[in-house]
Amino acid sequence: MLEFSHFNEQGRARMVDIGDKHETNRTAIAQSSLLLSEEIYNKMTSGSIEKGDVLAIAQIAGIMAAKQTSHMIPxxxxxxLTSIDIFFQWERTEDANRLIITCSVKTRGSTGVEMEALTAVSVxxxxxxxxxxxxxxxxxxxxTFLVKKTGGKSGNFTRIE
Amino acid sequence: MLEFSHFNEQGRARMVDIGDKHETNRTAIAQSSLLLSEEIYNKMTSGSIEKGDVLAIAQIAGIMAAKQTSHMIPxxxxxxLTSIDIFFQWERTEDANRLIITCSVKTRGSTGVEMEALTAVSVxxxxxxxxxxxxxxxxxxxxTFLVKKTGGKSGNFTRIE
Amino acid sequence: MLEFSHFNEQGRARMVDIGDKHETNRTAIAQSSLLLSEEIYNKMTSGSIEKGDVLAIAQIAGIMAAKQTSHMIPxxxxxxLTSIDIFFQWERTEDANRLIITCSVKTRGSTGVEMEALTAVSVxxxxxxxxxxxxxxxxxxxxTFLVKKTGGKSGNFTRIE
Amino acid sequence: MLEFSHFNEQGRARMVDIGDKHETNRTAIAQSSLLLSEEIYNKMTSGSIEKGDVLAIAQIAGIMAAKQTSHMIPxxxxxxLTSIDIFFQWERTEDANRLIITCSVKTRGSTGVEMEALTAVSVxxxxxxxxxxxxxxxxxxxxTFLVKKTGGKSGNFTRIE
Amino acid sequence: MLEFSHFNEQGRARMVDIGDKHETNRTAIAQSSLLLSEEIYNKMTSGSIEKGDVLAIAQIAGIMAAKQTSHMIPxxxxxxLTSIDIFFQWERTEDANRLIITCSVKTRGSTGVEMEALTAVSVxxxxxxxxxxxxxxxxxxxxTFLVKKTGGKSGNFTRIE
Amino acid sequence: MLEFSHFNEQGRARMVDIGDKHETNRTAIAQSSLLLSEEIYNKMTSGSIEKGDVLAIAQIAGIMAAKQTSHMIPxxxxxxLTSIDIFFQWERTEDANRLIITCSVKTRGSTGVEMEALTAVSVxxxxxxxxxxxxxxxxxxxxTFLVKKTGGKSGNFTRIE
Structure with a gap:
């Protein structure tokens, strides 16, 4: 059975030692979404310049947050990070307007980038x-959830819908 | 019809002028949650010292993030902020273990603290x-959503379940 | 003759005491610019979506930097700050393409916001x-220079061209 | 008997509510020191330009840290803060060279600035x-200790040697 | 005789060039402590949940500070960093209650981690x-002092009591 | 023709993938300057202790900003960074006093350090x-401009006066 790895012998938190882990290419893809009112959907997609800007601003905030992850998550x-990319997609049904936010993060390092991708889509x-x-x-x-990760000793992960 | 208030005459983003708004007491309560596996639930609630610590760490991260909100959200x-308080609650059904996270934030100022509460529960x-x-x-x-806010010209808000 | 106010009796730097200064409305407007090649000018103004985005990203960076000023300038x-607004303008002559960046910042407080406006346009x-x-x-x-400031004991300032 | 005020009803940490506290002038003075070797003492005081600089750099680091206190101390x-001032003093005996660092911090607000002064001298x-x-x-x-504080409901404090 | 390495030809501070230094495993252990009143000692060790939490919060603050060291120390x-671990220990005599804080930090890199360990125990x-x-x-x-360091050209260091 | 590399397929900003780029030694030198009044020039160079301090403080701010570049520039x-060094120089003519600020930055990595050098001289x-x-x-x-860069696939750059 796997144990919490973030605790030391005193039962207290630590930043676990990754000094012996290999540097490998690592990627993570995370997703979040917003359920929005019809009014907001219309404003955001009405072709006015604002549309681009709301998403542009959100995206920059997400990218900057990914770079701050280790300062936010203790x-x-x-x-x-070597790459951060955020994509948007609309999912509409009769009574729901959903903005899907997907972020893909890459690094070459000794630990995974799941938290960076999850932080980016959250912010x-x-x-x-x-x-x-x-x-x-x-x-x-x-x-908000992890879609996929690759690289590292714990192996790959792909979300099963 | 309300307009996006974050855009200037050039259609670009700005930090809106709150210089004329009154300083009033303002509160906001936000909520998020995590759907966890039975294994994680058992470990977190098994009375081991780790239980307290996972939540203690999460809570501190949330409190510190609330204070960084204006550096994260453009x-x-x-x-x-004059007060930040985070509460945890377990919600269990036969096949789901949900950790409910609630954060209440207060200030006396010229603008609301919804984003601070939402940022705290997210982090x-x-x-x-x-x-x-x-x-x-x-x-x-x-x-993740806003449960309630009070204070300010836009009035109170209470989520309707 | 005015003295450097940032030095204490030991001749060392200090953050000067503004505790006795009145809270007044204060504004500052600063300006910077970039001299760009024809190729960059064409790409930025060719109507492609990128145009808006370069400026949108730059503007958000400027707004976020204004909020970090006191963490950057010792x-x-x-x-x-109660308001931050950034404007762009093109100035073209036969052999020069200049992007003018103007930022206006406001607060109600005990000290001026010149540095915040200057930091915003610089970033x-x-x-x-x-x-x-x-x-x-x-x-x-x-x-890069201060265009104008109002409020505070040192009075108003307007740049003479 | 005074209770820990940083814990909520769940026994977990919170940022205590200061919304009802009065805004008053508050000051705090803290002190730290370094015990240094003769060699370091000689280099720092030999009149070379380096002397001023080590202390100048340390002082700026202290001032900048004071402004970051709420981002470091959960x-x-x-x-x-309305004022931050740091002073240096040498205390020499036959076999010890001690650099005394004193920081005075002021604000007009709802809570004390002891932590800001202590953080400044520490950094x-x-x-x-x-x-x-x-x-x-x-x-x-x-x-490293608090020398003195004034202002606020908990009253004044002066260290008894 | 060793010279201050942080100064350039103008006698001003610089971040010294470590580009030619080898990447080696490096560790540092630092220690600080607090002298506390009997009342505080009793509250912290009375078995109430608060006990764990004061130390848990302090420890997280220390870990997060270690990661911010290069933003605090000019x-x-x-x-x-590849690992950060903080330990607590009580040292009691008839008239003194001392909480010992020890932090061990590791990296694989071109410069030592003494400052990270010292910053962690201080915060x-x-x-x-x-x-x-x-x-x-x-x-x-x-x-507050360095207990031990290993790795790097300057060799190992162990404090002599 | 070179394309903007910061945009993804949706025409939105991304942090471009440098995962496949080689780690090489990279340097960048940037320059800025200030045009100052005779009065300020005299005060800064009159041999008073303040002179050193204004530049010392500015220099530390520049060095610390270089380390924060990726948190400021989206x-x-x-x-x-493996090295940061800042130099000052006075350039005087009959009616102008100009302080020249030059910063040299080095790293061994997968991307250039032009922005770090430019950010340092700006701050x-x-x-x-x-x-x-x-x-x-x-x-x-x-x-404010880039004087020179070396290393990386895009090759060297030297400003032509």
């Missing part, structure tokens, strides 16, 4: 919320 | 994910 | 440089 | 250590 | 002070 | 402005 190791979604909350505070963020 | 105003959830991901990477974060 | 006081210009440097590294940033 | 409230001392450690790693930092 | 190089101690200062502001932090 | 990769100049603005707010910062 036990995360600092990692020199990206929070920024969309911030930009649109004057119109409707009822937006819902999430579900 | 158009957020810097606000001197808190991300930290739980980080601490437990060695056991299972399939955890799901969210839904 | 003797700057932390100030809760904004650096970001344009970063986004375009793959095309041409010969861009020139500046001159 | 339960500290963000406070807009100031760490910086002197960093600048001199190529010569001798045996330096000792501390004792 | 001439420190950014280093990707850890400051956080304990912050959590307990409502009970007694007379706590004393330190002595 | 699409910049985090890079572990260095802003700090001089901040220290002297009580005397005269009419100082002009810039021109």
């Amino acid at each position: 036990m995360c190791h600092p990692i020199a 990206c979604a929070l920024t969309v919320y911030d930009m649109c909350k004057a119109i409707d505070k009822g937006m819902i963020i999430g579900p | 158009m957020c105003h810097p606000i001197a 808190c959830a991300l930290t739980v994910y980080d601490m437990c991901k060695a056991i299972d990477k399939g955890m799901i974060i969210g839904p | 003797m700057c006081h932390p100030i809760a 904004c210009a650096l970001t344009v440089y970063d986004m375009c440097k793959a095309i041409d590294k010969g861009m020139i940033i500046g001159p | 339960m500290c409230h963000p406070i807009a 100031c001392a760490l910086t002197v250590y960093d600048m001199c450690k190529a010569i001798d790693k045996g330096m000792i930092i501390g004792p | 001439m420190c190089h950014p280093i990707a 850890c101690a400051l956080t304990v002070y912050d959590m307990c200062k409502a009970i007694d502001k007379g706590m004393i932090i330190g002595p | 699409m910049c990769h985090p890079i572990a 260095c100049a802003l700090t001089v402005y901040d220290m002297c603005k009580a005397i005269d707010k009419g100082m002009i910062i810039g021109p």
